[in-house]
Amino acid sequence: MPVxxxxxxxxxxxxxxxxxxxxxxxxLLQVEPGLCALALPYSEQVTQQQDGFHGGAIGALxxxxxxxxxxxMAPAGMEVATIEYKINFMAAFKGGEIQARGRVVKAGRRVxxxxxxxxxxxxxxxxTACAVMQQTLMVVPKNY
Amino acid sequence: MPVxxxxxxxxxxxxxxxxxxxxxxxxLLQVEPGLCALALPYSEQVTQQQDGFHGGAIGALxxxxxxxxxxxMAPAGMEVATIEYKINFMAAFKGGEIQARGRVVKAGRRVxxxxxxxxxxxxxxxxTACAVMQQTLMVVPKNY
Amino acid sequence: MPVxxxxxxxxxxxxxxxxxxxxxxxxLLQVEPGLCALALPYSEQVTQQQDGFHGGAIGALxxxxxxxxxxxMAPAGMEVATIEYKINFMAAFKGGEIQARGRVVKAGRRVxxxxxxxxxxxxxxxxTACAVMQQTLMVVPKNY
Amino acid sequence: MPVxxxxxxxxxxxxxxxxxxxxxxxxLLQVEPGLCALALPYSEQVTQQQDGFHGGAIGALxxxxxxxxxxxMAPAGMEVATIEYKINFMAAFKGGEIQARGRVVKAGRRVxxxxxxxxxxxxxxxxTACAVMQQTLMVVPKNY
Numbered sequence: 001m002p003v004x005x006x007x008x009x010x011x012x013x014x015x016x017x018x019x020x021x022x023x024x025x026x027x028l029l030q031v032e033p034g035l036c037a038l039a040l041p042y043s044e045q046v047t048q049q050q051d052g053f054h055g056g057a058i059g060a061l062x063x064x065x066x067x068x069x070x071x072x073m074a075p076a077g078m079e080v081a082t083i084e085y086k087i088n089f090m091a092a093f094k095g096g097e098i099q100a101r102g103r104v105v106k107a108g109r110r111v112x113x114x115x116x117x118x119x120x121x122x123x124x125x126x127x128t129a130c131a132v133m134q135q136t137l138m139v140v141p142k143n144y
Numbered sequence: 145m146p147v148x149x150x151x152x153x154x155x156x157x158x159x160x161x162x163x164x165x166x167x168x169x170x171x172l173l174q175v176e177p178g179l180c181a182l183a184l185p186y187s188e189q190v191t192q193q194q195d196g197f198h199g200g201a202i203g204a205l206x207x208x209x210x211x212x213x214x215x216x217m218a219p220a221g222m223e224v225a226t227i228e229y230k231i232n233f234m235a236a237f238k239g240g241e242i243q244a245r246g247r248v249v250k251a252g253r254r255v256x257x258x259x260x261x262x263x264x265x266x267x268x269x270x271x272t273a274c275a276v277m278q279q280t281l282m283v284v285p286k287n288y
Numbered sequence: 289m290p291v292x293x294x295x296x297x298x299x300x301x302x303x304x305x306x307x308x309x310x311x312x313x314x315x316l317l318q319v320e321p322g323l324c325a326l327a328l329p330y331s332e333q334v335t336q337q338q339d340g341f342h343g344g345a346i347g348a349l350x351x352x353x354x355x356x357x358x359x360x361m362a363p364a365g366m367e368v369a370t371i372e373y374k375i376n377f378m379a380a381f382k383g384g385e386i387q388a389r390g391r392v393v394k395a396g397r398r399v400x401x402x403x404x405x406x407x408x409x410x411x412x413x414x415x416t417a418c419a420v421m422q423q424t425l426m427v428v429p430k431n432y
Numbered sequence: 433m434p435v436x437x438x439x440x441x442x443x444x445x446x447x448x449x450x451x452x453x454x455x456x457x458x459x460l461l462q463v464e465p466g467l468c469a470l471a472l473p474y475s476e477q478v479t480q481q482q483d484g485f486h487g488g489a490i491g492a493l494x495x496x497x498x499x500x501x502x503x504x505m506a507p508a509g510m511e512v513a514t515i516e517y518k519i520n521f522m523a524a525f526k527g528g529e530i531q532a533r534g535r536v537v538k539a540g541r542r543v544x545x546x547x548x549x550x551x552x553x554x555x556x557x558x559x560t561a562c563a564v565m566q567q568t569l570m571v572v573p574k575n576y
Contacts, residue, residue, distance in 0.1 A: 019191035020168075020198040047163035050287070054206050055226050060200020083198050083399060084424055086230035086374055086518040086566060088545045099173040105564055106522040110398070111371060111426065113520045115547075115563065130436040132537055133546065134518060134566040136372055136424060138399065143194070227543060228568055230374040230422060232401045234394040249420055250378045250391075253538055254542070255515060255570065257376045257420065274391055276401065278374060278422040280516055280568060282543065307479035307487040312452075335451035338575065342452040343514050348488020357461050370487050374518035431482070 005139045007031045021064065032120060034104040036068035041097040052092035053130075056101075058118055059087050062133040065102030065116035070137040073107035075080035079092070079142040080112060091128060093120040098130055112137040145171050151175045155212045158223070165208065168201060174239040180212035180247035185241040196236035197274075202244075202262055206277040209246030210258035214281040217251040224256060229279035235272060237264040242274055256281040295319045302367070309352065313347060322392040324356035329385040333345045339379035341418075346388075347375050347408055350421040353390030355400035358425040361395040367430040368400060373423035379416060381408040382416040388417055439463045443500045446511070448561075449513035453496065456489060466536040468500035473529040485562075490550055491519050494565040497534030498546035500570040505539035511574040512544060517567035523560060525552040530562055544569040 008031045015021060015028050021038075024045050030037040038061055040046060046057040063085050070080045102116040118131035152175045159165060159172050165182075168189050172183040182205055184190060190201040207229050214224045246260040262275035296319045299377040303311075303316055312333050318325040321373060324350055328334060335344040351373050358368045406419040438465045438524050447453060447460050451471075462469040470493055472478060478489040495517055502512045534548040550563040 014193040017191075017193035017195075019188045020199060020201055023189045024164075024167075034501070045167045047161075049158040049161035051161075054162060054204065056165055056200065056204020056253075059195045059203045059207065062200065063199050063203065081236075082233055084230065084232040084372070085203075086228065086565060088228040088537075088568060090540070090545060092225075105520075106561055108522070113522060114565075115564070118214055129538055134520060134547075134564060134568060136520060165349075224317075229514070232393075232422060234396070236316060250417055257378060259420070260424075273394055276403070276422060278376060278403075280376060280419060282310060296440020302481040305479075305481035305483075306486060307476045308456075308489055310455075311477045313482075331450045333455045335447040335449075337449035337450075342492065344449060344488065345452055347491045347495065347517075348486065351487050366483065370521055372518065372520040373491075374515040374516065380513075389435055 002077055007033060011036060012071040012132065014071065020060065020118060026061060029099065031068065031072065033071055033072050035102065036065050036108055037099060037101045037132050039063050039097050039099045041144045042056040042095050050092065052094050053098055055089055058089065058098060059127060060132050061098060061100040062087055062116040062118050066135040067137060068104035069114050070112040073112060074097055074139050078139050080137040081140045083136040083138050085133055087131055089110035089131050091130055093130060109127050110139055112133055112139065147203050151177060155180060155200050155215055161280050164204065170205060173238050173243065175212065175216065177216050178213055179246065180209050181243060181245045182209050183241050183243045186239050196240055199233055202233065202242060202275050205242060205244040205273060206231055206260040207279065209238050209244035209280040210260045210277060211281060212255040213246035213248050217248055217256060218283050221286055222283050223280040225284045227280040229277055231275055231277040235274055237274060238266050240264055240266040254283055256283065294307040295321060295360050299324060299359060305360065308348065314349060317387065318351055319358050319360065320353065322357055324352050324353050325387060325389045327385050327387045330383050338380065340382050341386055342375055347384060348405050349386060349388040350375055350406050350419060353388035353422065354404045354421060355425060357390035357392050357402050358400040359394065361392055361400060362427050366427050367414040368425040369428045371424040371426050373421055374422040377419050377420055379418055381418060384408060384410040388398065398427055400427065439465060439504050443468060443503060445455060446503065447501045447569050452492065461531065465504050465505065466501055466533065468497050471531045473505050474527050478521060482517065483522065484526050487521055487528055490521065490563050493532040494548040494550050494563060495510065496517055497532035498548045498565060498567040499569060501534035501536050501546050502544040505536055505544060505569050507573055509527060510571050512569040513572045515524060515568040516572050517565055519563055519565040521560055521563050525562060528552060528554040542571055544571065
């Protein structure tokens with residue numbers, strides 16, 4: 001089995017267990033060592049008061065993209081838990097979809113640092129910067 | 145009309161427009177000048193891969209509690225947009241509900257700084273610390 | 289020996305080893321379980337381009353107040369290292385002194401979460417909010 | 433006069449006014465539109481309790497690298513003030529020097545978002561990741 005499939009299936013197994021992500025319609029786009037990308041299409045389930053993508057949905061997608069990028073670096077039998085993240089919102093968007101692209105900056109034995117950028121894609125596929133996140137993960141035993 | 149009702153209705157009007165919050169079942173608990181509390185009951189719609197409350201749902205609730213605390217301080221005709229927030233997760237929880245309590249630390253003319261604490265309440269009402277957030281809001285014209 | 293003296297001397301020993309803090313003239317004000325306060329008087333050594341207290345000096349003082357608050361909670365033979373912090377600056381000040389007051393929010397076995405507030409005191413002792421910080425510490429073996 | 437010199441001198445003028453930076457021996461390395469790099473050599477004035485570079489000095493250097501990257505994007509007659517930043521520390525270092533490289537992620541009319549990476553260079557010039565920062569700046573009138 002190719003290495004990439006192993007990474008993919010490790011992340012996919014966890015992702016499918018996330019009720020929130022399934023519920024709001026997020027999907028996995030890419031998993032590579034130290035990288036993970038996710039997409040979230042616009043729907044009524046992810047809006048804020050001005051009908052744009054909700055910051056909470058953007059934050060959740062970025063958190064998970066960073067977390068799964070980190071998971072690809074965790075030893076077998078371990079997974080990662082988010083200690084904290086910080087996110088800046090740069091513009092609001094309606095329609096289309098957002099994509100979050102997580103990347104490992106430093107994978108330590110106990111702590112992993114990641115960043116994620118979130119972009120918006122309109123109906124024509126045009127990409128605009130939406131948010132940037134910086135995150136700290138802790139390596140913890142997998143217990144499910 | 146009592147002042148508190150005015151604050152409440154201002155926040156309630158915005159809150160009811162948030163598809164994400166309606167969808168995951170969040171409800172408004174308290175609105176006072178510089179304060180806002182929200183609750184989110186446990187359900188399949190808010191879980192992560194270990195069946196606990198999803199960090200994304202916790203982050204969204206904290207973001208909104210801080211944001212609405214800030215909204216109570218914005219001049220008439222204005223509202224607030226989240227520039228950024230940072231959240232630390234302190235423990236994971238299943239069942240019961242989480243409550244986010246936002247508080248304004250400093251209300252400037254252009255920028256408002258808030259914090260929020262998120263606690264978990266189990267079936268017996270016992271409270272445990274869940275997360276803490278620090279947030280920056282920008283005062284912007286209301287356009288809906 | 290009173291418990292408070294033990295906490296004080298533990299923090300004092302580390303503080304006196306910090307070249308940066310000694311150099312800019314910071315001093316220890318208070319150490320209690322889960323709490324630490326420090327002061328930094330205004331001088332030419334701590335200014336930014338508009339002659340106010342430099343954000344870097346404010347950040348350093350807040351980082352250390354939070355870190356030493358955390359140190360009071362670390363087991364014997366261990367100390368703490370800052371994983372990350374986030375700080376909001378709320379106003380600029382010249383003259384007088386700033387004080388940073390760190391407080392432990394959650395002391396875990398591996399990770400400690402703290403907050404700190406920084407206030408400015410003018411010549412008359414009047415206090416004004418200057419900055420707020422939220423911080424993550426890791427418990428690590430002491431190696432000096 | 434070449435455009436680069438204008439950017440350089442704008443930043444240099446502000447940098448030379450910063451008592452803290454002059455005092456700890458920081459120097460300007462590079463200024464380009466949306467970019468700024470600074471260096472800080474190791475000395476007794478920048479140490480923490482284990483004789484490594486102090487997190488406060490690392491944070492100050494990162495804050496300023498991001499801030500001056502942002503300053504290159506501010507309109508004439510304006511400058512920038514740090515609203516907040518968040519920094520992750522990835523490793524501790526003695527000797528050599530650290531360099532902070534700030535980069536504008538999004539330059540809005542009122543708010544500028546930047547990131548900075550801090551690296552350590554040992555005596556042989558070998559570079560190792562030291563810290564990453566994410567920062568929010570506000571565009572404000574220049575008053576000096």
